[in-house]
Amino acid sequence: MDIPLPAPGRVSYRTLLIPRARRHLVVAGAVSRLPLAGAGVAIVLAASGATHSYGMAGTASALYVIAASVMAPLHARSMDRTGQRRVLLLAGSIQATAFVCLTLFCRTSGWWQIPGILMAAAAAGAAQVDIGSAVRARWAHAAPDRVSQQTAFLLESVVDELMFILVPMAITAVTTAHSWAAPAVVLLGPAVGWLLLAGQTGTAPPPLAKGDSGPSRPRxxxxxxxxxxxxxxxxxxxxxxxxxxxxxxxxxxxxxxxxxxxxxxxxxxxxxxxxxxxxxxxxxxxxxxxxxxxxxxxxxxxxxxxxxxxxxxxxxxxxxxxxxxxxxxxxxxxxxxxxxxxxxxxxxxxxxxxxxxxxxxxxxxxxxxxxxxxxxxxxxxxxxxxxxxxxxxxxxxxxxxxxx
Known part of the structure; x- marks a missing residue:
């Protein structure tokens, strides 16, 4: 059953963000959401601009979404067991490389272009970490009392909405000049944001003890x-x-x-x-x-x-x-x-x-x-x-x- 936690008085956002590590967590979490907020749009715009086919662009975007949906819970389980740092560094490197390859394939022509775009999109999706869950898990560790934690989750909702408004606008602005450059915007997520999160060891929840991750532990x-x-x-x-x-x-x-x-x-x-x-x-x-x-x-x-x-x-x-x-x-x-x-x-x-x-x-x-x-x-x-x-x-x- 739910265990009630002691509830302090109202916690303002200003009070919540007094520790410097928490302010850094909000910034790193916002940058890390770039793929979450804009990868689908970036893939469609870049792939359609390169191949002149919305059908192919939709297929690439669907591969990204499917791969991300399948792999994100597995990444999350791995973060719980081994810690967030290792997963963020490995998955971030793979996704950043995949977006670089996607950009290059969108700039080239030849028989390899369409297969390359599809494989790069699938690889980027497979490396996608559910950043929202990772950041909220950090808040659950950094602010364990109920009031601070729920206030922090509401703050994360503000960050979510702002990123989902601003990122597509940024991608569209870049696309007006060069459609192939759209993935470069979301590339900053794994290349910068995930790296910043991985370096914030103070807010990272500790890995589960070995005895808690065995077969006896319920999923x-x-x-x-x-x-x-x-x-x-x-x-x-x-x-x-x-x-x-x-x-x-x-x-x-x-x-x-x-x-x-x-x-x-x-x-x-x-x-x-x-x-x-x-x-x-x-x-x-x-x-x-x-x-x-x-x-x-x-x-x-x-x-x-x-x-x-x-x-x-x-x-x-x-x-x-x-x-x-x-x-x-x-x-x-x-x-x-x-x-x-x-x-x-x-x-x-x-x-x-x-x-x-x-x-x-x-x-x-x-x-x-x-x-x-x-x-x-x-x-x-x-x-x-x-x-x-x-x-x-x-x-x-x-x-x-x-x-x-």
Missing amino acids: AVSLAGSRALVAAFVGIGTYLGSIEILLVALADADGEPRWAGYALAAWACGSASAALFAGPYLGRLAPERVFVPAMAWMTGSGLLLPLAGSRLPLVGACFLAGIGAAPSLSSGFSLLGRRTAGAAEGMSWASSGMGAGTTIGAFSGGWLADRTDSAAAFWLCVGFGGLALTLAWRATSKGGSATP
Whole structure:
């Protein structure tokens, strides 16, 4: 079962970041997120510019995502057992090399170009470490009390949103001059960010003792409460994935594709604003008291999407829904961190679960978008939101929080 930790008073971001090592952790974590926030876009832009085929570019991006989804939990388990430094240095070297090769293949021509791009994309994905989970595992070690830890997770949500806004913009700006140079932006992640993280031994959680990593130790996701939380993250992914694809598809069908960008940016701004301004206050609450209400706000706001009627109200609805995103995700990670003793593997499974859900939601939304251009398609998102809320409630109920 969850072990309650002593809860100090409210912890502000300023107080949280007084130790220099924690400030360095935030900076290194932000730079390390470059591949997470922009690798897919960079691969598509570079590969399509080199081969003039979006189909091939999509294949390369899919290989990256699939390889990353398969390998990220394995990297996380290795970090728990051997320490983060070794994994970050090895995986960072491989990924940086893969992005360099991808850039070179995009600059050349010949029969080897397409196979080379595909292999480089797959190698970069296989080396991808779930940096969000690695950084949160460091926070779980550096700030073990509940209030500081949950406030730190909310701060990480702000960093996430900012990187997902800024990195695609930087990649697009570079691509206007040279499309093949897009991977050079995300290359800084493993080449600089991961190296900085590897050097921060003061915030790194110690490896598990040998006796804790043997066959008798239960897997992080074998605990009932952890499985329920991972299922909730899958539900969140279906909700977010369906919204994203439908926003893009319906805006494009309306002849105004830029409005999808405005709506997605409004969502990110709502999420970042909630984490930035309310984070220290939400950090005082137990994550069980934040997770379901925040999910209810986020998914309930989704009811406004099919009712918006025009573009500006749709952007407003996305901003309102985004307000619940950071609190729900950060409290979910905080719960999972407590149930898996801060292990990176457990939090990595949550990220992988959300990625799988995003794929399901995007596929379902894309299938529906091909058959209708009506705003009524957003009722699919409402349905996924109801599923996500139900799974979140089950994850924090007595049955979902119990462990064998």
